[in-house]
Amino acid sequence: MMTVKEVAHAPLKKNEEKASYNIILLGPPGAGKGTQGQAISLKYGIPKISTGDILREAVVHKTPLGVQAKSFMDQGKLVSDEIVNGLVRERLSQPDCLKGFILDGFPRTVQQADTLRKMLEDFGLKIDAVISFDIGEQELISRLSGRRSCPKCKAVFHISFQPPKKSGICDGCGGALIQRDDDKEETIKHRLREYQEKTKPLLNYYEKSGLFHSLPGDGSIESVNKTVERILSKQKME
Numbered sequence: 001m002m003t004v005k006e007v008a009h010a011p012l013k014k015n016e017e018k019a020s021y022n023i024i025l026l027g028p029p030g031a032g033k034g035t036q037g038q039a040i041s042l043k044y045g046i047p048k049i050s051t052g053d054i055l056r057e058a059v060v061h062k063t064p065l066g067v068q069a070k071s072f073m074d075q076g077k078l079v080s081d082e083i084v085n086g087l088v089r090e091r092l093s094q095p096d097c098l099k100g101f102i103l104d105g106f107p108r109t110v111q112q113a114d115t116l117r118k119m120l121e122d123f124g125l126k127i128d129a130v131i132s133f134d135i136g137e138q139e140l141i142s143r144l145s146g147r148r149s150c151p152k153c154k155a156v157f158h159i160s161f162q163p164p165k166k167s168g169i170c171d172g173c174g175g176a177l178i179q180r181d182d183d184k185e186e187t188i189k190h191r192l193r194e195y196q197e198k199t200k201p202l203l204n205y206y207e208k209s210g211l212f213h214s215l216p217g218d219g220s221i222e223s224v225n226k227t228v229e230r231i232l233s234k235q236k237m238e
Ligand code: AP5
Pocket: 027, 028, 029, 030, 031, 032, 033, 034, 035, 036, 050, 051, 052, 053, 055, 072, 073, 076, 077, 078, 079, 080, 081, 084, 104, 105, 106, 107, 108, 112, 143, 144, 146, 147, 148, 156, 157, 158, 159, 161, 162, 182, 191, 217, 218, 219, 220, 221, 222, 224
């Protein structure tokens, strides 16, 4: 069987298009990474890899990793780099990522970013765009406190800004929507502090890469999406 690196560099067949985007979405909790990631994933048919979703799934199933991660997540703290790096390496080595991927919520520390760089080198892959959503704290709190999520298909809604067609029911799969445990005000404040201390330094880290795009995240979902699309199509032409 071919390795991920071999498949990534295999010559293209006639009429076959080059693999599409490998994207990193950055921004504080509630900035819209999941929402925009979901839209890009649908448009380009590439997987959205949310470390938060993978960890929440492990918590629900009470796997050893989930048990370890739960207390950190409940307090709004970051889970250890070692755990998260391992999860991402495993996920990126799956064949669907060869068509491209969207990293939502990873990397989140400089250590994770360094590990990702080495991981991608091993796989013979590279990042095409790093998109960061810039947004004020009050807006973040109102987004997070009104968020409702589908635990089955991971779709994201908001009671006012993006309501489901039928209250409490997922438009996509018909599952019952829930409010995340960490979307309580006290935990939100802790998550925002973690972002400032540990994740914000990544903006500088990626600014030097030439792939970094910062955009205002406080417009409507549609207008933010248009800007993301513009960035991606410009990136493709370069
Ligand atoms: P994670 O699940 O990644 O949460 P997060 O980064 O805090 O981000 P959110 O999912 O809260 O927000 P989002 O930016 O995706 O916003 P969304 O699109 O949903 O992580 C959870 C926990 O897991 C962490 O605290 C940590 O413990 C652990 N973890 C995960 N990754 C880790 C890592 N790499 N390292 C260590 N630990 C890790 O939007 C929010 C709401 O706003 C929605 O209701 C949406 O409908 C609405 N909305 C979105 N865009 C707009 C808009 N433009 N206008 C109006 N409303 C909007």
